[in-house]
Amino acid sequence: xxxxxxxxxxxxxxxxxxxxxxxxxxxxxxxxxxxxxxxxxxxxxxxxxxxxxxxxxxxxxxxxxxxxxxxxxxxxxxxxxxxxxxxxxxxxxxxxxxxxxxxxxxxxxxxxxxxxxxxxxxxxxxxxxxxxxxxxxxxxxxxxxxxxxxxxxxxxxxxxxxxxxxxxxxxxxxxxxxxxxxxxxxxxxxxxxxxxxxxxxxxxxxxxxxxxxxxxxxxxxxxxxxxxxxxxxxxxxxxxxxxxxxxxxxxxxxxxxxxxxxxxxxxxxxxxxxxxxxxxxxxxxxxxxxxxxxxxxxxxxxxxxxxxxxxxxxxxxxxxxxxxxxxxxxxxxxxxxxxxxxxxxxxxxxxxxxxxxxxxxxxxxxxxxxxxxxxxxxxxxxxxxxxxxxxxxxxxxxxxxxxxxxxxxxxxxxxxxxxxxxxxxxxxxxxxxxxxxxxxxxxxxxxxxxxxxxxxxxxxxxxxxxxxxxxxxxxxxxxxxxxxxxxxxxxxxxxxxxxxxxxxxxxxxxxxxxxxxxxxxxxxxxxxxxxxxxxxxxxxxxxxxxxxxxxxxxxxxxxxxxxxxxxxxxxxxxxxxxxxxxxxxxxxxxxxxxxxxxxxxxxxxxxxxxxxxxxxxxxxxxxxxxxxxxxxxxxxx
Ligand SMILES: Cc1cc2nc3c(=O)[nH]c(=O)nc-3n(C[C@H](O)[C@H](O)[C@H](O)COP(=O)(O)OP(=O)(O)OC[C@H]3O[C@@H](n4cnc5c(N)ncnc54)[C@H](O)[C@@H]3O)c2cc1C
Numbered sequence: 003x004x005x006x007x008x009x010x011x012x013x014x015x016x017x018x019x020x021x022x023x024x025x026x027x028x029x030x031x032x033x034x035x036x037x038x039x040x041x042x043x044x045x046x047x048x049x050x051x052x053x054x055x056x057x058x059x060x061x062x063x064x065x066x067x068x069x070x071x072x073x074x075x076x077x078x079x080x081x082x083x084x085x086x087x088x089x090x091x092x093x094x095x096x097x098x099x100x101x102x103x104x105x106x107x108x109x110x111x112x113x114x115x116x117x118x119x120x121x122x123x124x125x126x127x128x129x130x131x132x133x134x135x136x137x138x139x140x141x142x143x144x145x146x147x148x149x150x151x152x153x154x155x156x157x158x159x160x161x162x163x164x165x166x167x168x169x170x171x172x173x174x175x176x177x178x179x180x181x182x183x184x185x186x187x188x189x190x191x192x193x194x195x196x197x198x199x200x201x202x203x204x205x206x207x208x209x210x211x212x213x214x215x216x217x218x219x220x221x222x223x224x225x226x227x228x229x230x231x232x233x234x235x236x237x238x239x240x241x242x243x244x245x246x247x248x249x250x251x252x253x254x255x256x257x258x259x260x261x262x263x264x265x266x267x268x269x270x271x272x273x274x275x276x277x278x279x280x281x282x283x284x285x286x287x288x289x290x291x292x293x294x295x296x297x298x299x300x301x302x303x304x305x306x307x308x309x310x311x312x313x314x315x316x317x318x319x320x321x322x323x324x325x326x327x328x329x330x331x332x333x334x335x336x337x338x339x340x341x342x343x344x345x346x347x348x349x350x351x352x353x354x355x356x357x358x359x360x361x362x363x364x365x366x367x368x369x370x371x372x373x374x375x376x377x378x379x380x381x382x383x384x385x386x387x388x389x390x391x392x393x394x395x396x397x398x399x400x401x402x403x404x405x406x407x408x409x410x411x412x413x414x415x416x417x418x419x420x421x422x423x424x425x426x427x428x429x430x431x432x433x434x435x436x437x438x439x440x441x442x443x444x445x446x447x448x449x450x451x452x453x454x455x456x457x458x459x460x461x462x463x464x465x466x467x468x469x470x471x472x473x474x475x476x477x478x479x480x481x482x483x484x485x486x487x488x489x490x491x492x493x494x495x496x497x498x499x500x501x502x503x504x505x506x507x508x509x510x511x512x513x514x515x516x517x518x519x520x521x522x523x524x525x526x527x528x529x530x531x532x533x534x535x536x537x538x539x540x541x542x543x544x545x546x547x548x549x550x551x552x553x554x555x556x557x558x559x560x561x562x563x564x565x566x567x568x569x570x571x572x573x574x575x576x577x578x579x580x581x582x583x584x585x586x587x588x589x590x591x592x593x594x595x596x597x598x599x600x601x602x603x604x605x606x607x608x609x610x611x612x613x614x615x616x617x618x619x620x621x622x623x624x625x626x627x628x629x630x631x632x633x634x635x636x637x638x639x
Pocket of ligand 1: 064065066067158159160161162163164181182183184187188189190191194195223224225226244245246247248267270292293296414447448449450454455456457458460
C-alpha cells in the first residue's frame with residue numbers, strides 16, 4: 003500500500019497553493035482577476051491585472067502564460083454532469099481572460115491619463131493583492147517610499163525590460179530616459195512579434211501610458227553610434243542596459259554566408275518596420291521553437307499578400323517548410339503554434355539536422371541538405387544530438403531563414419565600459435538579485451540579464467532593476483512587507499456546475515481567412531458571456547476549507563460528500579509518524595496522548611476543487627470556508 007506524504011500547513015502554506023500567482027514572475031493575482039471576471043467586476047479585473055504589470059494589455063495577447071501551465075484546474079480529474087471522472091481537466095484560459103478585461107478597461111478603451119488615475123487610486127474591494135501587487139504604485143503615493151530626487155537615469159533599450167524599469171523609476175521619483183535604436187519603442191514586441199498576434203495599436207496605447215508617467219523615450223538613437231556609453235555614464239546618475247538579444251545566431255554551415263540566407267528575427271524586423279528583404283517563394287525555415295513559427299507564418303503571409311497584389315506577375319506555387327531537429331513531441335514550440343501553423347499550410351518536417359546550404363554557380367540558394375536526427379537530448383536532458391549520416395535529403399528552396407536562437411550585441415560597452423566584466427562574450431556578468439554589473443552605477447535587465455525568456459520575465463527583471471537603482475541612488479533599499487489574513491466566508495457558494503464546465507475555446511479566425519492580410523488577428527478573443535463562463539471554472543485556490551478538530555464528531559459526512567474524493571478520515575495510529583506530525587499532534591491533543599481513538603482528516607490539495615460541499619454537509623459546523631489573502635507594502639527605511 004503506498005504511503006501518504008502528509009504536510010502540516012505552516013506559515014505561507016496557503017499562499018503557496020495559489021499556483022497561478024506563484025508562477026507569474028511579477029506575481030500577478032491571476033486568481034483575483036479571473037474571479038472578478040466571473041462575478042462581472044470587469045474594471046476591477048483590469049486593475050488587478052495591471053497593478054504589477056505595465057504590459058498587461060500586451061500580455062493579454064501574447065504572454066507565454068506560466069500561470070496557465072501552473073493552474074491547478076489543469077491537474078484535477080475532470081468530472082461530467084453525473085460526477086463521473088472523464089480524464090484530466092484543462093487549465094483556465096487565464097491569458098485570454100486578461101485580454102478580455104484589458105479590452106474593457108485598459109488603454110484599449112480609455113486615454114492614458116484615465117488608466118493611470120484608475121490604477122494609482124485602486125483600492126481592492128476584496129483584499130486580493132499579493133506580494134509585489136500594486137504595492138509599488140501605492141507606496142509611492144502614500145509616502146511609504148520617499149521619492150527619489152528626480153535624477154536622470156539612462157536606459158539603453160526600449161523593450162519591455164527597459165520600459166518597465168522606466169515606468170517604475172518614474173513612479174519612484176526619477177527622470178528615466180530611454181535610448182532606443184529602432185524607430186518605434188517596445189523592443190521585440192514591436193519588431194519581433196508578428197502583427198497577426200499583436201496589433202501595433204495596442205503597443206502604442208500601452209506605451210503611451212508609460213510616456214504619460216513622465217518617461218522620455220528617444221527612438222532612433224543607437225548607443226555606440228549616436229551617443230557613447232561613456233557619455234551616458236557621465237551624464238546620468240545610473241545606467242540600465244536592457245538591449246535584449248537581437249542578433250540571429252548562425253549555424254556555421256557550408257554555404258550559409260551569402261544572399262538568400264537570413265536570420266529569422268532579421269526577417270521579422272524587416273517586415274515590422276517596412277524594410278524590404280529579398281525573400282523568394284520557396285522557403286525553408288530552420289528551427290523548432292515559437293520564433294521559428296513566427297518566422298514561417300509571417301513569411302507565408304507575406305507571400306500570400308504579395309501574390310494577391312501581383313497575381314498576374316507571380317504565377318506558380320509557393321511553399322514554406324519548417325524543418326526542426328526535434329521530433330513533433332519534443333519541439334519547443336507551443337502546441338497552439340504548431341496546430342495553427344499546420345492549419346495555415348506550413349509544411350513541417352521533424353527530426354532533421356542541417357548539413358549544408360546548397361548554391362548554384364551563380365551563388366543562388368538551391369536547397370538545404372539535412373541528415374536524420376535520431377536523438378536530440380542525452381539521458382541527462384543535455385542537448386547532444388545524434389545523427390544517422392546515411393539518411394540524408396536535400397530540400398530544394400530559394401531562401402533559408404535561420405531561427406535557432408539569438409545573441410546580444412554589446413560592443414558599445416567598449417567605449418566607457420571597460421569595468422563591465424563579461425560572463426561570456428556579449429553577456430555581462432550580473433548579480434542575479436540586484437542586477438548590478440561589476441561597474442559602479444551600471445545595471446542590466448531583461449533578456450540580457452537572464453537569457454532569452456518570456457516577455458513577463460523581462461518585465462519582472464526591469465522592475466527589479468528599478469528597485470535596485472532606487473536603492474543605489476537613495477541609499478535606502480526597498481523592502482516588501484507582507485500581511486497574511488484569513489477571512490471566513492459564511493455561506494460560501496460556487497457557480498452551479500462549475501466543476502463540470504469544459505474550457506471555453508478561445509475563438510479564432512478561420513484558417514482560410516487568416517492569410518488575407520498580414521494584420522488579420524488569428525485570435526479573436528472572448529465575448530462577455532464566454533469570458534464569464536470560462537472564468538467561472540476557476541477553482542479559486544485562495545479559498546480553502548479549514549477544519550476545527552475540537553468540533554468534529556467524526557461522522558465522515560465530509561468524506562462521503564466530497565466529489566473528488568480528496569478527503570480521508572485516517573486513524574492516527576495508522577499514520578507513519580514524522581517529527582512535524584508529532585509536533586502538530588502534541589500541540590492539538592497534548593503531550594503523550596494515546597493515538598488509538600484519535601483520527602485526522604487528510605486533504606489532497608491537488609484534488610480539492612473548493613466546492614464547499616464538505617462545509618455544507620458538516621453537522622457540527624467544524625468546517626468553514628476561508629479566503630487567504632496577502633497584501634504587500636513597499637517600504638524604504
Ligand atoms: C520573434 C519573437 C517572438 C516572441 N514572442 C513572445 C511571446 O509571444 N510571448 C512572450 O512572452 N515572449 C515572446 N518573446 C520573448 C520576448 O519578446 C522577449 O523576452 C522580450 O522582448 C525581452 O525584452 P528585453 O527588453 O530584454 O529585450 P528586447 O525586447 O529585445 O528589447 C531590447 C531593445 O534594445 C534596443 N537596443 C539594442 N541595442 C541598442 C543600442 N545599442 N542602442 C539603443 N537601443 C538598443 C533594441 O532595439 C530593442 O528595442 C518573443 C521573442 C521573439 C524574438
